[in-house]
Amino acid sequence: MEPTEPTESAEPTEPIESTDLFDAIDRRESSDHSESLDSPQREQSSAHRSQSATPAVSQPRSSAGVTDRDPNDSLPIAVFDSGVGGLTVLHECLVSLPEEDYVYLGDDARFPYGAKTDAELRACVLRNTRFLLERGTKLLVIACNSAASAGLESARELAAAHGVEVVAVIEPEAEIAAAITDSGRVGVLATPATVAGGSYLRALGRQRRELTVTQVAAPDLAAIIQRGFPFSEAVVEQVRSYCxxxxxxRVDTVILGCTHYPLVRPMLQRFLGREVRLVTAGHALAAAAERILEARRIASSNRGEGEYRFVCTGDPDAFRELGTRFLQLPLGDVELVDL
Incomplete structure (x- = not known):
């Protein structure tokens, strides 16, 4: 059903501990609901369970009938975002798939994406996708909610001509939120472009559960984070006003609808309340990437750690400094590209 405007209801219940999220999902799965959410694997490590009660994303469309290992398994996984926010997704990929090689494109010359029109966003998505496909990649990850909201289908159409799958944020987060909310009241904190595009409303409406959705546009939050989030009193009050x-x-679950936002998760948790569960896309996207690689027989055969490299369209030095702080790993040389 279509999400409706928020209505007054009882106070949110006490939070479920992260190790109990599997049970919470199991309790909510009906025969209809289980068609859209695969049962999570209980064998996952407890380190992944905080957000890792992650309903599986649908299997890749092109995986049927693949039996032999693809010679392209040595190509890197490509990830792109408007800046450093997508590093929250890359981090989960590095943890879950450490043997893979990665190339990360930060389109920081055109940051922020969240203030652009759909047409402008699609142009950015196609430009980035074309560049990464020409460089060579076996899987494309769109780690930007605004870009995915406006340009996912365009990216998939372009990538399909190269035999490359595309995974993106939004749908995985909607599946998680619908599975773990107790009250059915779900919040979405996102950029103006993502909110206006309605992609989360549509994704949540596909979850076969009655949900009440409250969306809040945060015009400046991604920019604050991209600048290194100088925490003045004015910034703190601004973030408080978004919450x-x-x-x-009285939502009990909030989707952080921009990959920059997990970088200020402690502050958001404080303002929203400890009983509110925060949903991000990193682990779900890493899990989806792993399934696609295995299904298409293009997972790396490397037994050690893979390599990662970075390209950006703005200031390489600024990108390296901020990215190193956020990723907590050395970025090395950052290549400047003109797109």
Whole structure:
């Protein structure tokens, strides 16, 4: 059903501990609901379970009938974002698939994406996708919610001509949120472009569960983070104001609808309340990538750690400094590209 405006309801219940999220999902799965959410694997390590009660993303469309290992298994996984926010997704990929090689494109010359029109976003997505496909990749990850909201289908159409799958944020987060909310009241904190595009409303509406959705646009939050989030009192009050409508709606689950936002998760958790569960896309995307690689027989045969490299369209030195701080790994040389 289509999500509706938030309505007044009981106070949110006490939070479920992360190790109990599997049971929470199991309790909510009906025969209809289980068609859209695969049962999570209980063998996953407890280190992954905090957000890792992650319903599986649908299997890749092109995986049927693949039996032999693809010679392209040595190509890197490509990830792109408007800046450093997508490093939260790359981090999960590095943890879950350490043997793979990666190339990360930060289109920081055109940051922020969240203020652009759909047409502008699609142009950015196609430009980035074309560049990464020409460089050579076996899987494309769109680690930007605004880009995925406006340009996912365009990217998939272009990548399909090269035999490359595309995975993106939004749908995995919607599946998680629908599975773990107790009250059915879900909040979405996102950029203006993502909110206006309605992609989360559509994704949540496909979850076969009655949900009440409150969306809040945060025009400046990604930019604050991209600048290194100098925490003045004015910034703190601004972030608090973004959280206020979600508190008034008494949501018990909030989707962080921009890959920059997990970088300030502690502050958001404080303003939203400890009982509110925060949903991000990193682990779900890494899990989806792993399934696609295995299904298409293009997982790396490397037994050690893979390599990663970075390219950006803006200032390489600034990107390296900020990216190193966020990723907590040395970025090395950052290549400047003109797209």
């Amino acid at each position: 206020a409508p979600l508190r008034r709606a």
